[in-house]
Amino acid sequence: MDLGSILLNGLAAFLTLSIFSILYKDNPFYKFAEHLVVGVSAGYFAIILYYSSFIPKVWVPVVQQHKFIYLVPTILGVLMWTRFSRKRSWMSRYPIAAYMGIGMGVAIPVTMQAFILVPLYATMQPMGFTSLSLFNNLLVAVGVLCALVYFFFSKEHTGAFGGAATIGIWILMVGFGAGFGLTVMGRVSLLIERFTFLRDYFQQLIGLL
Amino acid sequence: MRWQYPLLIVFLGGLFMAVQYFVPLEFSERIYEYALDWIIIVGVFTMCLGLWSLFRVSLAKIQTKAPAWGYNYITLAGLFAMLILGPAFGIEEGKPFMTLFWYIYTPIQASMFALLAFYIASAAYRAFRARTMIATILLVTATIIMLRLIPLGFLSGPNQWAVNWILTVPNMAAKRAIAMGIGLGGIATALKVVLGIERSYMGKD
């Protein structure tokens, strides 16, 4: 481990421990790290955007390849910056309108296909009581239907409708419980990675001393 | 006219993109490709808004001596360090720009999310109570899922089977219903935007 690596990893370890210090109580080290990451992340994103998007998509086509048609989206993009001017912010509605129109138009058929029609088709599987897989398919179909009934708030949840909604909330709770169980693993993974880094760094530091 | 023309653009753009999905003719595919290409370019400029906003807000806090205003110097220092080091030395691996990314941004970001492990443990101890039937269902399910990572001897087999069943039957039903609900809501919102009923994204005069 060379001196540069020791110092840089030491900085990373210091910042890691600064963030963890909030667990005891709020303190200047945590605030320092918190504000630093905001600035660094914004600067990082801006530079990445410049090199990976502005140069190949705007500068090269317009300035080097003379494809002046790309001046149209460039002007639209610059119009977005008028958002900060009270007098001229109405101009930013044009690029917003273009984005929203295109984005929403594209979303309608793909959302219908991917999140409504295909899942509906996948729910309507052969059902029955003669085997476990058939029974599971029945449970899935009933579960999806009851959970959707629960989300229908235009009708009061009483009688048979209320019964279905009750089964629906039970199914949803099983889903949330499964989500929580997996979330614990997910969050702990991040902590393991940080502690592993700290362990390795301090072991190497002690080894050097 | 400050509203009408943009709303017309939303309507025509939305209609074209929705219809184009079903009518893939060569000329409509060409327009579709141009539309995607141009909007990505607009997006490049839009992302700069956040940067300017951060700079303005930090500067305002310093000028008005808002609470903890001194820390905004740190924010601006981090921002300008990246903005200068990137173009000055390049953005390849090993350059100062990426060094700051790996040794400042990555550990802080990773540590902030690692804090959630502590909060989840605290929530598990202080808040997760089997007060009602549905809370009990949630807790029992979560416990069965968590037990899959613990060697339970002869119970490991049945536990793994139970976990697999929970994830592929009731959990799947629940998540599918939620996804369908979100999908329906998304389509409704998209239609409202395209038809000009929803206009809040345009801002005010």
Added chain:
Amino acid sequence: MGFYERLMTLDRRWVYLAMALSVAIPLFISFQVPPYITPEVKSVYDFVESLKQGDRLLLAIDYDPMGMAELHPMALTISRQCFAKGVKLFFVTLSQNAPGMCEQLVSKVSKEFNKKNGVDFVYLGYKPYPGLVILSMGQNFRISFPMDYYGTYVDSMPIMQGIRNYDDMKAVIAFESGWVADSWIADANGRYKISVGLGVTGVMAADYFPYVQSKQIFGLIGGLKGAAEYETLAKAKERSASRGMKVQTVTHAVVILFIIVGNIGFFMSKKRKGKTE
């Protein structure tokens, strides 16, 4: 204050300390946890194993530092498996904090297998608006990526000759820590019918099981456990995810203990309150 009441009002910093110790101590103790391979992870492994030399695979590295712990091990293992088989890899990132992560992964793995940029792999880079970029790649990769991450024109690269869009790829395997996974399913698979496999964080894993059943994705690697299963299947030499599983075992036991103790305290103190009233 009775014992159960004191249990209920325990300062949360003791809980934090217990959690920290449950993570730190196993890091210094050596023990193994036997992996249990799930069908969803095996599907991804079997698919990658079925690829032949010269096949083309698109890898989407869409995670940032918060997803690195879980997703980096799976991305590394799959990249190594592909390079060992002579599969040509096309890397892309759609998350703004992922370019650095992807570049490090690409540099590391390509050096290990002596793979040449532009011939054996290409790193296309990052563009904003993930949904629109995914749609544009379905038409032509060059709409969003006329140049690669390093500023080289993609048309000058041998690997990009004859490559136009998803039709020229065997599949996409996307490593996601956010909502872009939905875009891959809806836009890439829904519209362009490209096979999609997902590697997601533990937090997201439960949400994507429906898409495995409906065959909108051919496999799902969920969280650190999924990464550990994949490392076991692939007989990976670097097993960072598998090493993390022993710590997961201890911390999960501690969290379960917290839930049980918390509920015991709740019910006992409730019972005592009922008796005194």
